[in-house]
Amino acid sequence: MALDSKVPKGPIKDKWTDYKNHIDLVNPANKRHIDVIVVGTGLAGGSAAATLAELGYNVKAFAYQDSPRRAHSIAAQGGINAAKNYQGDGDSTYRLFYDTVKGGDYRSREANVHRLAEVSANIIDQCVAQGVPFARDYGGLLDNRSFGGVLVSRTFYAKGQTGQQLLLGAYSAMNRQIARGKIEMFNRHEMLDVVKVDGKARGIIARNLITGEIERHSAHAVVIASGGYGNVYFLSTNAMGSNATAAWKIHKKGAYFANPCFTQIHPTCIPRSGDYQSKLTLMSESLRNDGRIWVPANMEDAKAIQERKLKPTEIAEEDRDYFLERRYPAFGNLVPRDVASRAAKERCDAGFGVNATGEAVFLDFASAIERYGKTQAKVQNINNPSAEKIYELGQAIVEEKYGNLFQMYEKIVDENPYETPMMIYPATHYTMGGVWVDYNLMTTVEGLYCIGEANFSDHGANRLGASALMQGLADGYFVLPYTIGDYLSDDIRTGKIPTDTKEFDEAEKEVKERIEFFINNKGTKSVDHFHKRLGKVMWDKVGMARNEKGLKEAMAEIKAIREEFWKEVNVPGSANEMNPELEKAGRVADFLELGELFAKDALVREESCGGHFREESVELDGPQKGEAKRNDKDFAFVSAWEYKGEPADAVLHKEELEFKDIELKQRSYK
């Protein structure tokens, strides 16, 4: 099947408006005869469910947690971008569009990104109307902060809990519709397969995680909003339950999977401390507004720090290497995430890491505290303030901005980050790749949509900070409600989709057989055992730096782990009860397939771009020496993989990317 992105004709700035003016609509009286299933209730799924219900559709929403409010969007810290230009610093729809395409290293679809930038400003209006308590200045207007990879201040925030507040906004909109009966909410339910009737998505099979019961749910369209697949690495900043099962199941039923190798390794996470570690914790990118990243400039100092013979505060200013400021003077500590992560890895690989494992760099707030303290002293008319007073005043400002993050750090690491620099290291955070969708956000299966992090569309090979929340809410509040209506306008006479059909019988049978297999297998090793082994292969060979040899090895190793998993996995308990080990087994089985496709995609893409760094593809000389080298001639396409059984047999389809409104350039942050 040839890929058709269905991007509307016309100038880029008019595409979305013209599109909306010409699509088919469903009249309000007919909407109540149409059912839509939404899987996942984070920012994308929650906002989509609420909006579709408001429009009049009957929505069935599914979450594996006990409440929609607990989806992992809740953990997003730093903020949400919007081209409001409230700061008057030159921001515009075009600039947000440009920054996002450039930040994504020119591997995203222009038309989608422009639409995202267009609707971004509206998101802020909407959220404020819902009562989201964004940070404000003393005049009562909304405050902004800066994020990486851009030269304007366009990020709106609510302390370090922006994701929480935005999700609670979407959740409150959902609650209003749940109370009206327009959303039927299925908490503690997990989607285990999609059901297709005559080629169209018409329902799902879900498991009630309390009783173990397998349920059939039908609808006229199915929306997948189940988030990313970062947990393929075992350790990531994702929630423990974050999984790729819904996305992978639809892939196996015909939805192409795009750019799996585009994964974001976030530069500022708390380093791992031992083998027992279950997850990694992010320290918001917003900290790079005020924190300066450094390692010792001299190897002797680095060694002494690693052996805890020297404290970071004892190293003189001139003996510190602020390597981001040194390498990228224009953007400094606010370079995009992929660039910052690789630079940290480069220093650590060279032996300058600052903890016992040598895998950490410092994030230092001392100069920010001093700077804020001096400003405050002036504001408060304190003449000749003492160093202590300046510190006290400055610390209060830093606490107001990042207090919850500092507290989180202290609880985990047991060190006070006001007194000693934080230690940070890159960790898997977000997946730009995902289910391929067209301009309508529809997958290659009719009536099957995919939104938010679960799809591939807007971030190319690298996502800029504070853009995930923007995309999730844009898809759910403002894009999908239009595009899905155009599709559903053909379904007004279809009537309720029955669930007592052979298509549902077959899908349910498949799901039940797999569960029975796990329960009866009685192997010798736990699910986590396999998940950790998969994670290690992924991190070592498909992590921040990749090469042909390693990727080939990774594919073979993942296949071997998968084969062993199906022989040796041990799932205790029974199918008809709450059984967390059974839930994990299903998810890890899917990760074991996805991981191999991921490595295959990375192998095929013989260029470095964004979060995908191939050691074979670097600039060899000139001012960009050592930086990642993109290859637009051969790789300006989206890889969309078609499922053919074994991941190694997947077939590649290419969506060629055209850049008409932005000139393809080397991404320089120097």
Added chain:
Amino acid sequence: MNLTLKIWRQKDSNAKGQMVDYKVTDISEHMSFLEMMDVLNEQLVNSGEDPVAFDHDCREGICGMCSMYINGEAHGPDRGITTCQLHMRMFNDGDTITIEPFRAAAFPVIKDLVVDRMAFERIQQAGGYISVNTSGNTQDANSLPISKHAADEAMDAATCIGCGACVATCKNSSAMLFVGAKVSQYALLPQGQVEAADRVKNMVAQMDLEGFGNCTNTGACEIECPKGISLDNIARMNRELMKANIS
């Protein structure tokens, strides 16, 4: 360190539960409490026993899923944290640790340490929102200035993660801190004024219907709250309710 764990085991909501003793060894002080539980569960799976079911997800103190009652305290012996942020450095070698589910009539046990907090959902569905459609056709966000003070206070109330520690801690199993926080967030903002009276009346009525107890101003909820939600929110809710009832 080596520890003895006394854990509430209950097969399902109808079964009779009991405390069961387990031993774990070589626990690092740098582990989180839930990583210690992972070690126990790996041990149980490998010896063919049923692992302990417990709620958890983000493991960074924000989703509100984890809910253990540890040594007689919701989220255990540390302040301003959830169970997932509790670290083993708070315990000593040889300790016996008692682990129970959050206990309240309105939070029935589902299995082991997992409880049903749907009562919180229903309270929010009764009025925890502003009735504005998500059409995007609202006014420009900056056309409504809100004082920094009010915005900050609303934010403080809105940081509630809905974990239920307040209910589990309260001797009356009262949900006043939770409901007070939600009512306050909207009461402090101009957008919330239009529906303020109905909101507080409906949410409080639903809270009573769910079987939560009354507030007797003990203040234990505020101390155990992982997000430091203040008792002021309860006072504000009471004022809002009185205002709604007399107007």
